[in-house]
Amino acid sequence: MSTTTTPPAEEQQTDLGGIVRAYLAKVRGGDVGSLPAVLGLVALVIVFSILRPDTFTTELNFANLIGQSAAVMVLAMGLIFVLLLGEIDLSAGFTGGACAAVLGLTLTEHDWPLIPALIAGILTGTVIGFFIGTLVARVGIPSFVVTLALFLALQGVMLQIIGDGGTIGIRNDFIIKLNNGSMPIWLGWLLAAITIVGYAGGRLLTMRGRRARGLVAEPMLLWALKSAGFAIIIVAVVGYLSRERSPNPALKSLKGVPNVVVIILVLVVVLGYLLSRTSWGKHVYAVGGNAEAARRSGINVPWVKISCFMACSTIAALAGFLAASRTNSVSPNTGGSDTLLLAVGAAVIGGTSLFGGKGRITDAVIGGLVVAVIRNGIILLDQPSSVYYMVTGAVLLLAASVDAISRRRATASGRA
Amino acid sequence: MSVPATEQAPAAASDKPLLSLRGIQKSFGAVHVLRGVDLDVRPGQVTALVGDNGAGKSTLIKGIAGIHAFDEGEYTFDGKPVKVHGPKDANDLGIEVVYQDLALCDNLDVVDNMFLGRELGSKIRLDDTTMELKARETLDGLSVRTLKSVRTHVSSLSGGQRQTVAIARAVLWNSRVVILDEPTAALGVAQTEQVLLLVRRLADRGLGVVLISHNLNDVFEVADDIAVLYLGQLVAQVRKDEVTRGEVVELITTGASEKHGNTNGEVR
Numbered sequence: 001m002s003t004t005t006t007p008p009a010e011e012q013q014t015d016l017g018g019i020v021r022a023y024l025a026k027v028r029g030g031d032v033g034s035l036p037a038v039l040g041l042v043a044l045v046i047v048f049s050i051l052r053p054d055t056f057t058t059e060l061n062f063a064n065l066i067g068q069s070a071a072v073m074v075l076a077m078g079l080i081f082v083l084l085l086g087e088i089d090l091s092a093g094f095t096g097g098a099c100a101a102v103l104g105l106t107l108t109e110h111d112w113p114l115i116p117a118l119i120a121g122i123l124t125g126t127v128i129g130f131f132i133g134t135l136v137a138r139v140g141i142p143s144f145v146v147t148l149a150l151f152l153a154l155q156g157v158m159l160q161i162i163g164d165g166g167t168i169g170i171r172n173d174f175i176i177k178l179n180n181g182s183m184p185i186w187l188g189w190l191l192a193a194i195t196i197v198g199y200a201g202g203r204l205l206t207m208r209g210r211r212a213r214g215l216v217a218e219p220m221l222l223w224a225l226k227s228a229g230f231a232i233i234i235v236a237v238v239g240y241l242s243r244e245r246s247p248n249p250a251l252k253s254l255k256g257v258p259n260v261v262v263i264i265l266v267l268v269v270v271l272g273y274l275l276s277r278t279s280w281g282k283h284v285y286a287v288g289g290n291a292e293a294a295r296r297s298g299i300n301v302p303w304v305k306i307s308c309f310m311a312c313s314t315i316a317a318l319a320g321f322l323a324a325s326r327t328n329s330v331s332p333n334t335g336g337s338d339t340l341l342l343a344v345g346a347a348v349i350g351g352t353s354l355f356g357g358k359g360r361i362t363d364a365v366i367g368g369l370v371v372a373v374i375r376n377g378i379i380l381l382d383q384p385s386s387v388y389y390m391v392t393g394a395v396l397l398l399a400a401s402v403d404a405i406s407r408r409r410a411t412a413s414g415r416a
Numbered sequence: 417m418s419v420p421a422t423e424q425a426p427a428a429a430s431d432k433p434l435l436s437l438r439g440i441q442k443s444f445g446a447v448h449v450l451r452g453v454d455l456d457v458r459p460g461q462v463t464a465l466v467g468d469n470g471a472g473k474s475t476l477i478k479g480i481a482g483i484h485a486f487d488e489g490e491y492t493f494d495g496k497p498v499k500v501h502g503p504k505d506a507n508d509l510g511i512e513v514v515y516q517d518l519a520l521c522d523n524l525d526v527v528d529n530m531f532l533g534r535e536l537g538s539k540i541r542l543d544d545t546t547m548e549l550k551a552r553e554t555l556d557g558l559s560v561r562t563l564k565s566v567r568t569h570v571s572s573l574s575g576g577q578r579q580t581v582a583i584a585r586a587v588l589w590n591s592r593v594v595i596l597d598e599p600t601a602a603l604g605v606a607q608t609e610q611v612l613l614l615v616r617r618l619a620d621r622g623l624g625v626v627l628i629s630h631n632l633n634d635v636f637e638v639a640d641d642i643a644v645l646y647l648g649q650l651v652a653q654v655r656k657d658e659v660t661r662g663e664v665v666e667l668i669t670t671g672a673s674e675k676h677g678n679t680n681g682e683v684r
Contacts, residue, residue, distance in 0.1 A: 210545055213549060277541060278542065286521045290523075292519065297503070298502065
């Protein structure tokens with residue numbers, strides 16, 4: 001800032017070259033967003049397709065991939081709320097497991113109707129989140145200690161509910177279909193159309209609105225490019241999923257978009273809206289960026305923190321339901337083993353920062369796909385789980401390094 | 417003390433104080449930080465608050481802003497006694513503070529920072545376009561021309577630009593009193609000049625401005641009134657043209673000067 005410079009008008013690139021240049025400048029400045037994850041995903045898909053062309057690229061495997069990744073993706077969405085604060089919830093996996101156990105218990109053993117059982121399961125998550133949030137925000141215990149304690153305690157609770165070595169079978173058709181069944185072909189296409197129109201239309205309306213009031217808006221060309229790219233991806237995915245993928249079609253036909261996609265889509269839209277368009281969402285980013293500034297602006301910082309932990313655990317409950325649906329049962333290990341770390345990994349790989357203040361819901365989807373592709377590919381390569389764990393650990397570390405380094409660059413170039 | 421500090425100042429035209437403190441006390445545990453402070457802030461004037469480190473300047477403004485409540489004392493705004501329990505109460509009165517560390521969120525853009533905690537639109541559907549227009553309008557109103565886009569993240573702004581954003585945030589709300597804590601401490605010469613100009617402009621718009629500064633050059637350049645805090649007591653509040661720099665330095669360091677010390681600088 002100097003006294004002599006005249007203001008450059010809000011400058012903007014409207015031609016193709018300009019758009020590309022602006023984007024490259026942004027990336028070089030450290031604002032990489034989901035770019036590493038997308039590139040990584042593409043690279044992984046190419047590598048596995050070359051190594052296992054006969055199994056990895058099949059329609060069946062593609063649909064399986066979505067089912068396998070769904071629980072981790074949804075858990076990662078929940079974790080993003082906590083990560084945005086710069087906190088962590090290590091117990092989220094078992095929170096999901098415990099909520100699934102409550103669902104199984106009420107549904108299977110006490111014969112509750114579906115809706116009350118679902119509500120009981122989800123509320124269990126909300127209460128756990130409130131408990132964690134209160135200990136972190138009001139009592140002031142570091143979140144990793146609180147959630148590490150709950151990680152152990154909830155494991156105990158699940159053993160108590162389910163019994164050592166036991167399982168609770170899930171027989172409710174709705175729950176089983178959640179993460180196993182597929183929707184009719186026509187419904188898949190209808191969903192695709194709604195998604196594309198919603199995306200392109202929403203952006204167009206925003207752009208128009210801003211133009212009308214004399215504000216700088218996204219160039220028309222950029223909008224067209226983004227919308228077209230989005231539409232192509234959606235159509236390709238839905239087209240591929242609409243093909244017959246049953247190994248034995250005569251016996252049982254298997255085609256259509258998996259049901260779980262609807263859940264993921266709804267969560268992305270609703271949670272994304274919460275974070276970007278509501279005052280609560282702004283406050284979450286503010287608390288994660290500079291809690292003291294948020295406090296001085298009159299934001300109720302403890303409440304924002306508590307509500308984020310509540311959001312995380314509530315969404316974790318949904319993830320637990322999806323995991324239970326996938327296996328048709330709840331065991332003491334549902335949501336356990338590597339689930340939580342995979343979800344944290346998914347969020348970080350997708351571009352959410354471990355340092356707080358930066359992240360979007362879509363990060364969970366992209367990162368979740370990367371994690372699922374790695375697992376799926378390594379299994380198809382007939383590698384032992386030792387290799388799988390080592391590779392996943394390395395990828396998680398790599399993502400965290402990218403996060404730390406891009407944050408440093410961003411601080412240096414002022415784009416944090 | 418029987419004589420209010422400000423009675424020494426010749427009554428200028430407009431001059432019922434907008435904000436007025438009497439006998440303010442504040443302790444943190446055993447530490448008695450403010451010991452009966454009286455302060456007046458008048459509309460359209462810049463009141464400089466000076467004092468050495470530890471004199472209680474920050475505690476005083478944090479109390480005014482409602483960050484922590486005063487233990488004792490009268491707090492009057494616009495002639496009416498008020499209770500300020502939190503930043504929101506102070507904001508509702510029209511009191512805004514620009515902190516030394518600016519209290520901006522680096523990961524949010526200029527507009528979001530200016531409206532932080534007081535977003536426009538309904539809670540579940542923010543009105544981003546109106547906020548952006550208003551932010552732009554306010555910056556233009558303060559003749560700020562150094563910001564390229566109000567949608568840039570604050571992390572990419574220079575020190576002077578950040579200061580500008582922080583000040584613009586303070587005047588966005590039809591505020592009546594703006595308190596600036598060391599606004600020029602981290603700035604270069606040209607930027608300091610620009611920020612001081614901005615400070616003067618705020619007063620010319622009829623706001624009561626409190627400027628906290630260590631830099632007597634800045635103080636003598638923009639202030640109308642100088643209030644000196646010494647070990648938790650307000651030892652003098654005088655018109656700028658009635659004191660010399662030497663006297664102010666003496667007041668800051670010893671709490672008394674030949675001319676001003678004894679009228680109200682008695683150690684209580």
